[in-house]
Amino acid sequence: WQACVTMSELWPRRSRARRVAGIGLLALDIVEAPRRSDQVSAGGSCANVLLALAYLGWQSSAIGRLQEDDAGREVRADLARWGVATELVALGPVTATPVIRHIISEKNGTRTHRFSLRCRTCGKWLPTYTPVTRAALAADERVTKLMSLIDVLFIDRPSPGAALLAESASASGAMIVFEPSGDGAASAFRTISGLSHVIKYSAEQGARWPLPESAAPLLEVATLGSDGLRYRFRTHDSKLSKWHSRKAIPTSAMRDAAGAGDWTTAGIVQVLGNVWTGAAFSHGDVVSAIRCGQALAAWNC
DSSP states (O other): OOOHHHHHHGOOOSSSEEEEESSOOOEEEEEEEEEEEEEEEEEEEHHHHHHHHTTTTTTTEEOBBBBHHHHHHHHHHHHTTTTEEEHHHHHOBBBOOOEEEEEEEEEEEEEEEEOBBBBBTTBOOOOOOOOOOOHHHHOHHHHHHHHOOOOOEEEEEEOOHHHHHHHHHHHHHHHHEEESSSSOOHHHHHHHHHHSEEEEEHHHTTTSOOOOOOOOEEEEEEEEGOOEEEEEBTTTHHHHHHOOOOOOOOOOOOOOOTHHHHHHHHHHHHHHHHHOOOOOOOOHHHHHHHHHHHHHHHHOO
């Protein structure tokens, strides 16, 4: 965290708060841990990144199709509590709010974390992610207006609707950040990745979506868990750099690594979103962004 605070001097002060919108996984997280009651909160990569950026001073807006069910009300309330706008989280046709169980176990002083998509009581599958339809996005004037105002668009699930927003945001000059996760339409993935300026993924997932050098964005980041990350970027003459590696920032105590990747993304957006001009980033800005993201990830852990 101290590293991030120090680097706050590296990005320019702005006369207004930066604006970010996100479309993708908005879910209810249920955290189950030993010796304490279950905790519920908004979760999913898209929600986490928007919440983190709101915490860092951004105007954040979430886009989804959450039903007015118990889980959906909890998600809306938590997003609003931290300053994320929720006017567009119930675009029709609405569907059941995704629910994700986070099961934390302790053994010999070591914590482990795993996800479950099944009900703890009956064992049935919990509701999962359903993308917002392209038709719903195209028909809503509020979405069109938002795309003309944002500085950054975050996408974590490729879909025809997300591809439409990427096209709209690109036309408005916004920076597009794509963190592909889950299976999506191949054509939507190609459209979004082709328009994205920053693409970030875990190294094991990256094998599912190999990016040829000709399609590499301005910044490509592959995370390696406790081993840190590697990145490559395009220089101002459009050449693609070699891969660079950075070790993770060590922590004095490890409680739980869940969410560290989302805080890494938020740190990268915090720096690069404030220097975005529509052109390539300097290597110095990239290094600052990576360092800020890693500092926030360590803080999260």
